[in-house]
Amino acid sequence: MKIVAIMGSPRRNGNSEILLHTFLSARPQGSSLTVLVPSEMHLEFCRGCRFCERMGSCVIRDDMETVYPLLCEADRVVVSAPVFFYGFPAHLKALIDRTQPLWARRYLLREVMPPKKGFLLAVGATRGQRLFEGVVLTTRYFFDAFGCTYENGLFFRGFDVKGSIADCSQCLRDVEEAGKSFLCG
């Protein structure tokens, strides 16, 4: 099984990274794992030029060249990220916008993509009921661009201090359990 994990926070060893590693801890032996950290990659912003709509590829040459095949060939994709202004941090959003060539290949050029399953882990500092609506919608349509079904998500409110999620043992148990069923199911 090929697993692609995207750590969407620019803050290393923070809440998103702890959630992600906990989720991945139960991954099956023999599975392959690639962890992407968009804030540490060379990723330019989508220029909206629409070249990909005709050609199915991007004009920009950067680290996305390695991301496209990883996403297309994955069996499971997991995103773990904080909420920034009710959306994703810009580095992760840049990666997502750059998957437009995959959307074009799927929906305009009618390429059949093998099915995959996706999961979202998200954390925010506040407690509003609608806190995760933006990131859930973005994730659903990000996943859909490369034939990945949004299976489920786990959401954590009220965590702001770096690493404070580690003090919530119930949160980590829930995440480990969810990881087990998502990655081993």
Ligand SMILES: Cc1cc2nc3c(=O)[nH]c(=O)nc-3n(C[C@H](O)[C@H](O)[C@H](O)COP(=O)(O)O)c2cc1C
């Ligand atoms: C630029 C920025 C914007 C943020 N926007 C929100 C927000 O809209 N809602 C919220 O609840 N928390 C917001 N936060 C708080 C983070 O979501 C929170 O601190 C989270 O635990 C950080 O996770 P990390 O440790 O993985 O980076 C924001 C933090 C930053 C730095």
